[in-house]
Amino acid sequence: MHRLVDSVFIKNFDNAILRQKKDSAIIDIGGKTLAFTTDSYVVKPIFFPGGDIGSLAVFGTVNDLSVCGARPLYLSLGLIIEEGLSGDLLRDIVDSISKAARVSGVKVVTGDTKVVEKGSCDKIFISTSGIGEVYYKGLAADSIEPGDAVIISASIGEHAVSVLSKREGIDFNTKVKSDSRPLYGMIRDMLKASSGVKFMRDPTRGGLATTLNEIVKDMPFGIEIREEAVPVKESVRGACELLGFDPMYLACEGVFVAIVDKKDVKRVLRTIRKDRNGRMSSQIGVVTGYAKGKVSLKTSSGGQRLMDMLTGEQLPRIC
Amino acid sequence: MHRLVDSVFIKNFDNAILRQKKDSAIIDIGGKTLAFTTDSYVVKPIFFPGGDIGSLAVFGTVNDLSVCGARPLYLSLGLIIEEGLSGDLLRDIVDSISKAARVSGVKVVTGDTKVVEKGSCDKIFISTSGIGEVYYKGLAADSIEPGDAVIISASIGEHAVSVLSKREGIDFNTKVKSDSRPLYGMIRDMLKASSGVKFMRDPTRGGLATTLNEIVKDMPFGIEIREEAVPVKESVRGACELLGFDPMYLACEGVFVAIVDKKDVKRVLRTIRKDRNGRMSSQIGVVTGYAKGKVSLKTSSGGQRLMDMLTGEQLPRIC
Numbered sequence: 001m002h003r004l005v006d007s008v009f010i011k012n013f014d015n016a017i018l019r020q021k022k023d024s025a026i027i028d029i030g031g032k033t034l035a036f037t038t039d040s041y042v043v044k045p046i047f048f049p050g051g052d053i054g055s056l057a058v059f060g061t062v063n064d065l066s067v068c069g070a071r072p073l074y075l076s077l078g079l080i081i082e083e084g085l086s087g088d089l090l091r092d093i094v095d096s097i098s099k100a101a102r103v104s105g106v107k108v109v110t111g112d113t114k115v116v117e118k119g120s121c122d123k124i125f126i127s128t129s130g131i132g133e134v135y136y137k138g139l140a141a142d143s144i145e146p147g148d149a150v151i152i153s154a155s156i157g158e159h160a161v162s163v164l165s166k167r168e169g170i171d172f173n174t175k176v177k178s179d180s181r182p183l184y185g186m187i188r189d190m191l192k193a194s195s196g197v198k199f200m201r202d203p204t205r206g207g208l209a210t211t212l213n214e215i216v217k218d219m220p221f222g223i224e225i226r227e228e229a230v231p232v233k234e235s236v237r238g239a240c241e242l243l244g245f246d247p248m249y250l251a252c253e254g255v256f257v258a259i260v261d262k263k264d265v266k267r268v269l270r271t272i273r274k275d276r277n278g279r280m281s282s283q284i285g286v287v288t289g290y291a292k293g294k295v296s297l298k299t300s301s302g303g304q305r306l307m308d309m310l311t312g313e314q315l316p317r318i319c
Numbered sequence: 320m321h322r323l324v325d326s327v328f329i330k331n332f333d334n335a336i337l338r339q340k341k342d343s344a345i346i347d348i349g350g351k352t353l354a355f356t357t358d359s360y361v362v363k364p365i366f367f368p369g370g371d372i373g374s375l376a377v378f379g380t381v382n383d384l385s386v387c388g389a390r391p392l393y394l395s396l397g398l399i400i401e402e403g404l405s406g407d408l409l410r411d412i413v414d415s416i417s418k419a420a421r422v423s424g425v426k427v428v429t430g431d432t433k434v435v436e437k438g439s440c441d442k443i444f445i446s447t448s449g450i451g452e453v454y455y456k457g458l459a460a461d462s463i464e465p466g467d468a469v470i471i472s473a474s475i476g477e478h479a480v481s482v483l484s485k486r487e488g489i490d491f492n493t494k495v496k497s498d499s500r501p502l503y504g505m506i507r508d509m510l511k512a513s514s515g516v517k518f519m520r521d522p523t524r525g526g527l528a529t530t531l532n533e534i535v536k537d538m539p540f541g542i543e544i545r546e547e548a549v550p551v552k553e554s555v556r557g558a559c560e561l562l563g564f565d566p567m568y569l570a571c572e573g574v575f576v577a578i579v580d581k582k583d584v585k586r587v588l589r590t591i592r593k594d595r596n597g598r599m600s601s602q603i604g605v606v607t608g609y610a611k612g613k614v615s616l617k618t619s620s621g622g623q624r625l626m627d628m629l630t631g632e633q634l635p636r637i638c
Contacts, residue, residue, distance in 0.1 A: 004406050005398075005432045012417040013396075017428040025428035027393050029452055032351045038395035038448055039431045042439075074346050076357035077332075078446040079324075080399075087323050098331040109336040109344035112358045113324045116636060120361075120441040125433075127397040127446030129357055133348055317435060 021141045021214060023064035023201055026134060033137065035070035037061060038129040044317040046093065046123055048166040050158075050177030051253075053126055054093040056319060058100035059182050060204065060253060061130040066184040067200040067256050069139045069191060070132030072104060077111040078127035083118050093124065104182040106130065136191045143198045146221055146289035149265045151258045153186065153272055153281045154179065155231035156208055157250035160318050161239045170242075174235035179277075181254035186275040193271040196264030202256045204319055206310055209248040211257055212295045213309035222291035225307065227299045231280040248297075249310055251318045259287060340460045340533060342383035342520055345453060352456065354389035356380060357448040363636040365412065365442055367485040369477075369497030370572075372445055373412040375638060377419035378501050379523065379572060380449040385503040386519040386575050388458045388510060389451030391423060396430040397446040402437050412443065423501040425449070455510045462517045465540050465608035468584045470577045472505065472591055472600045473498065474550035475527055476569035479637050480558045489561075493554035498596075500573035505594040512590040515583030521575045523638055525629055528567040530576055531614045532628035541610035544626065546618045550599040567616075568629055570637045578606060 017025045024037035039060050046053040058075065065072040077097065081090065101108050162178040165171070183202065191197060203211035208230070212223050232240075232247045240247050254277060260268050265283055272278035295307045336344045343356035358379050365372040377394065384391040396416065400409070420427050481497040484490070502521065510516060522530040527549070531542050551559075551566045559566050573596060579587050584602055591597035614626040 004409065005400065005434070008406075008410050008413045009430065009432070012413050013427045013430070015426060015428070017426065018430075025393070025395075027428060027450070029353065029392065029450070030351055032349055034348065034450075036393060036395060036450060037429050038397050038446070040397035040399050040433050040446060042399060042433045042435050073348065074344070074355060076344075076355060076448050078357050078359035078397075078448075080359050080361060080444055081324065087327075090323065091327050094327045094331050107334060107336065108332050109334070109346060110356050111328065111332070111337075113328070114359045114361045114444075114636075115324070116361050116441065119438070121444070122435065122439040125399055125440070125444065127357070127359060127448075129395050129397075129446075129448035131346070131348070131353075131355060131450065317433075 022068050024068040024070065026068060033134040035065045035068040035132040035134055037064040038127065040125060040127045041319060042125050042317050043163060043319050044122065045166050048178055049162045049175055051180040052093060052096050053124060054096035055100040056180050056253060057126040057128045058097055058104060059180050060319065061128040062104045062106060063183045063202045065130050065132035066187045067202050068134065069136030070134045072106045072130055072132045072184055074131045075101060075106050075108045076129045077108050079113040080121050080125040081113060081115050082121045082123050083115055085123055104184065138195065139199055141199050141215060141219065144221060144259050144287055146287050147262055148198060148287040149260045149262050149283045150223055150225065150285040150287065151260050151268060151281060152230065152255060152284050153278050154255045155233045155280045156252050156255060157232060157236040157247040159253040160250035160315055161236050163318050164315060165239065176235045176239060179252055179254035181277060183254060183256055186272060186278050187256065190268055190271050194264045194268050196261030197258050197268065198261065199259040200256050204251050204253060207249040207251055208257065209295065209307045210309055216293050216295055218293060220292055222288045222294045223285055224288050225285035225295065225297050227297055229282055229284040231282060248307060249314050253319065341387050343387040343389065345387060352453040354384045354387040354451040354453055356383040357446065359444060359446045360638060361444050361636050362482060362638050363441065364485050367497055368481045368494055370499040371412060371415050372443060373415035374419040375499050375572060376445040376447045377416055377423060378499050379638065380447040381423040381425060382502045382521045384449050384451035385506045386521050387453065388455030389453045391425045391449055391451045391503055393450045394420060394425050394427045395448045396427050398432040399440050399444040400432060400434050401440045401442050402434055404442055423503060457514060458518050460518050460534060460538065463540060463578050463606055465606050466581055467517060467606040468579045468581050468602045469542055469544065469604040469606065470579050470587060470600060471549065471574060471603050472597050473574045474552045474599045475571050475574060476551060476555040476566040478572040479569035479634055480555050482637050483634060484558065495554045495558060498571055498573035500596060502573060502575055505591060505597050506575065509587055509590050513583045513587050515580030516577050516587065517580065518578040519575050523570050523572060526568040526570055527576065528614065528626045529628055535612050535614055537612060539611055541607040541613045541615065542604055543607050544604035544614065544616050546616055548601055548603040550601060567626060572638065
């Protein structure tokens with residue numbers, strides 16, 4: 001299904017803006033450079049430890065703008081609601097959207113709701129689009145060079161494990177909370193402190209491995225990751241062992257990956273670590289001139305293996 | 320359900336931009352005035368005479384921008400797809416989106432797809448958002464005055480009857496085709512020819528009656544419509560008589576209502592009628608200083624009655 005969707009889309013909408021590899025489209029309107037992005041949220045269950053479909057939708061859109069060097073400004077909101085959804089539930093979700101928008105400093109300025117018959121959707125789906133003003137224009141995948149550092153802002157996999165544990169009713173020893181949160185403040189501080197940040201993405205669906213693969217695809221460089229350097233909380237590691245998942249493929253919703261000029265690594269990490277959500281940030285790898293278009297992993301046991309892109313989804317309805 | 324949704328939304332997101340009564344939010348980014356809009360499409364069936372969910376989504380968004388005096392520029396596309404939807408169907412829809420975008424002169428620059436399990440959505444839902452550049456800044460509901468003319472650009476109700484006839488398998492004597500089409504060109508020509516256009520909306524969900532009620536709500540004027548003057552094709556009238564519908568409440572997807580300074584009515588109609596989709600345009604009523612906040616209908620039989628806002632939807636999943 002995913003391959004089908006991809007092939008249909010690429011054929012029809014292959015334009016320069018879609019090819020930027022970014023989480024938002026960078027568009028120009030009369031001299032103003034804006035970022036524009038959209039996502040549909042179908043997460044199941046709609047409430048999970050650390051968030052819900054409403055806050056997830058807002059933060060997800062805000063983050064897609066933030067990693068493009070844009071200040072998030074305006075959101076739109078499209079709700080598809082199953083007839084009979086309880087009023088309390090709807091109120092809780094809308095309250096959560098409203099609070100998340102306030103926390104992120106964005107305004108919900110336009111919206112639409114559709115109600116469909118019972119059985120025609122699963123409780124509620126939310127589509128959000130966002131507009132931001134680009135304030136840092138140096139981000140471009142083709143400015144990445146061998147020797148650049150790969151940095152991650154926080155530990156990975158918490159969003160996916162949180163949703164999954166709630167959905168499957170699995171109680172891990174330690175409760176894993178979703179990392180769903182806005183990244184704008186941390187990114188703005190980093191970009192103020194350093195002009196050596198060359199590219200950013202947030203590793204949502206498909207996790208870190210998929211995002212890195214998307215970055216190197218068809219490019220004249222590869223990426224080599226040191227497994228030990230990738231921060232993974234014990235609780236997430238435990239859940240992965242139990243369920244047979246690889247944390248590298250688990251969705252994060254409050255983490256970014258940055259490709260940074262090696263001269264700026266210390267400065268960047270020092271800045272990120274001042275933010276309480278950036279304390280576990282670290283350099284996890286380097287950009288290589290060999291193994292072009294590929295992501296490889298130096299494992300803790302001293303081995304090395306390719307880290308492929310997943311085809312399809314490891315976990316459906318995770319966001 | 321609709322009352323619930325409205326009350327929850329108004330409580331949470333009542334801001335100046337949402338209160339503009341327009342089909343798009345008018346936002347300002349560093350001196351540029353933009354229109355920003357979103358809609359979710361859940362129409363059933365997904366193919367109907369004269370269109371499909373894909374073209375409907377594009378034209379609907381393009382029209383919401385156009386009636387705000389904006390030139391539609393960029394679209395985002397969020398698809399929620401039911402696992403197992405046929406590849407041919409998906410290709411047809413995406414082809415239709417692509418063609419509709421080309422016809423409308425907009426670029427699809429960002430998108431997202433989610434696949435949900437069978438039974439968790441009904442085939443496909445599409446959310447589109449659009450950004451346009453505002454080129455005509457004189458549109459404001461509070462510039463409307465008693466004596467202004469109410470103009471409609473075309474005959475009403477064809478979209479709703481087309482969808483309904485396909486959905487219910489009813490074959491009217493004459494096939495009614497949806498009026499789903501882009502309005503930008505016609506509106507641009509009109510706004511070039513006249514500076515007397517004060518406000519516009521497109522009467523989609525809830526039809527002409529609902530749109531007019533939204534315009535007069537809480538305002539110091541009313542609207543009086545002459546039933547005879549409202550263009551309704553024979554085929555639509557026949558379908559309405561058969562099914563017990565009032566054409567005034569049926570959704571249109573390629574029609575606009577404009578409130579125009581009475582001095583400019585002739586000039587506006589002359590311009591619109593040059594467009595092949597504006598040939599049936601006419602003045603259907605006037606803005607009144609009495610009956611404030613209300614829409615009244617002078618019936619063909621000489622009577623007069625209030626034309627209320629529908630509570631809820633006359634027809635679910637019409638767009």
